[in-house]
Amino acid sequence: LDLPWMELPPRPKLFDFHGVSMTKCFTDNWDNVQNVKARPDDILIATYPKAGTTWVSQILDLLYFGQTSPERQSSIPIHMRVPFLDLCRPSQPTGKDLVDQLPTSPRLIKSHLPVQFVPKSFWEQNCRIVYVARNAKDTAVSYFHFGRMNMFQPEPGEWSSFLQHFIQGEVVFGSWYDHVRGWWEKKQTHSKLHYMFYEDLIEDTGREIDRLCSFLGLSPSAEERERIRGAVQFDNMKKNKMTNYSTVPSMDLKVSSFIRKGKVGDWKNHFTVAQSEQFDEDYKKKMKNTTLQFRTEI
Numbered sequence: 229l230d231l232p233w234m235e236l237p238p239r240p241k242l243f244d245f246h247g248v249s250m251t252k253c254f255t256d257n258w259d260n261v262q263n264v265k266a267r268p269d270d271i272l273i274a275t276y277p278k279a280g281t282t283w284v285s286q287i288l289d290l291l292y293f294g295q296t297s298p299e300r301q302s303s304i305p306i307h308m309r310v311p312f313l314d315l316c317r318p319s320q321p322t323g324k325d326l327v328d329q330l331p332t333s334p335r336l337i338k339s340h341l342p343v344q345f346v347p348k349s350f351w352e353q354n355c356r357i358v359y360v361a362r363n364a365k366d367t368a369v370s371y372f373h374f375g376r377m378n379m380f381q382p383e384p385g386e387w388s389s390f391l392q393h394f395i396q397g398e399v400v401f402g403s404w405y406d407h408v409r410g411w412w413e414k415k416q417t418h419s420k421l422h423y424m425f426y427e428d429l430i431e432d433t434g435r436e437i438d439r440l441c442s443f444l445g446l447s448p449s450a451e452e453r454e455r456i457r458g459a460v461q462f463d464n465m466k467k468n469k470m471t472n473y474s475t476v477p478s479m480d481l482k483v484s485s486f487i488r489k490g491k492v493g494d495w496k497n498h499f500t501v502a503q504s505e506q507f508d509e510d511y512k513k514k515m516k517n518t519t520l521q522f523r524t525e526i
């Protein structure tokens with residue numbers, strides 16, 4: 229069978245951008261992103277990649293618009309409902325364009341930027357920010373599989389070498405350690421920052437939805453809250469074409485699903501004992517002098 233020859237885009241390369249590893253996809257539109265005009269009711273969903281961004285985005289979208297415009301969730305993919313501000317790819321609307329065109333109020337906006345790169349308008353407008361953090365080892369594993377399936381990520385190579393790059397912060401959006409710590413410090417001064425954990429969402433999604441609601445000043449009915457809790461369960465989001473990224477051609481779901489395993493502790497299936505020991509030793513150094521604690525025991 230003769231198939232037409234198709235050229236895959238070359239994988240982007242990492243480079244140092246003001247002390248953070250980045251690719252062109254996230255720096256080409258830098259000035260426009262930095263000049264975004266935030267609105268006081270904008271909600272920024274900020275995360276280090278693979279922390280559960282899509283999960284929390286879907287929860288927020290359902291909380292705000294599930295009742296008033298249910299067709300939205302059934303017909304618009306999550307990356308269009310909650311645009312990724314930082315993103316810029318050839319011949320596609322930029323994340324900034326999508327944010328500018330969002331018809332909703334409030335606007336839900338996704339970003340992976342480390343805290344020092346957040347456009348100043350979000351602080352000037354005193355916007356609400358939801359930050360989601362996930363334990364380092366599971367984040368590394370999830371990021372590795374994401375790199376395998378997403379043509380716009382640098383080639384991750386073998387697990388063992390990817391892990392060393394992750395430890396060194398040589399992955400897109402830089403050091404996990406700097407990211408989670410930087411945002412944690414910001415929380416001490418920006419009262420409109422809700423810092424939440426993937427592990428807590430796994431443990432009790434309903435409780436975390438309640439916490440989000442009290443942060444956002446929302447009070448859904450018990451029935452609505454239960455409906456949302458059910459809709460965002462792993463299996464439902466995995467089979468939902470509007471949340472599983474099956475509509476995005478640059479992601480090869482045959483290599484790995486975007487909504488992949490959704491577990492706490494999958495790192496145990498990837499790390500060798502030696503890798504885990506090396507990781508833990510380095511972790512202690514990088515995470516000392518912080519009150520930020522991850523609960524990885526569940």
Ligand code: A3P
Binds near residue numbers: 276370486489491
């Ligand atoms: P895994 O690769 O460990 O499965 P992000 O949206 O920030 O890119 O994060 C993706 C990670 O969140 C993936 O982790 C994905 O499976 C997980 N995830 C997405 N939706 C989820 C859900 N409803 N429940 C649990 N995990 C979910």
